[in-house]
Amino acid sequence: MDSPSEILDQLMRQHGSRLLRLCAMNLRDASLAQDAVQDTFLKAFRQIHRFRGDADPLTWLTAIAINVCRDYQRTAWFRHVDRRVEAEPLPAAAGFVFPDHTVISAVTALPPRYREVILLRYYQNMKHREIAAALRISERTVRQCLSKANAMLREQLKEWYEDEG
Secondary structure, X not given: OOOHHHHHHHHHHHHHHHHHHHHHXXXXXXXXXXXXXXXXXXXXXXXXXXXXXXXXXXXXHHHHHHHHHHHHHHOHHHHHOOOOOOOOOOOOOOOOOOOOOHHHHHHHHOOHHHHHHHHHHHHOOOOHHHHHHHHOOOHHHHHXXXXXXXXXXXXHOHHHHHHHO
């Protein structure tokens, strides 16, 4: 049987880059995202004995990462630092190629509740039930948030789509 540190090392190799992208998009800061991922794995290491294997390890780690990002966003320091960063230093998601950073900027500008579901669904490619488990909300709420977020993005990106066509 693997030790907790061996299990965590394996999880870091398997899911570290996905969690880094998630945290970077949530926090809009690549270096702060690295800190958040380290904190995520530190918390996971401390709680590894509680992980029963009921959920996918990525879902469990995602829930921890989302909560770490929320904790960072609640700090006074975070609220008073200029978060308007260029999208370029943020890690790219596999398979996503945008001609400019309009879409990424629109997603990161969404309110946290909607940004989280969009990132988990489209950027992390998670299913509704996985998102529900990671955010500790119902699948119905996930669908409602996705619908509202998509409507907000559609409105925000209306001119971008018209420019493309």
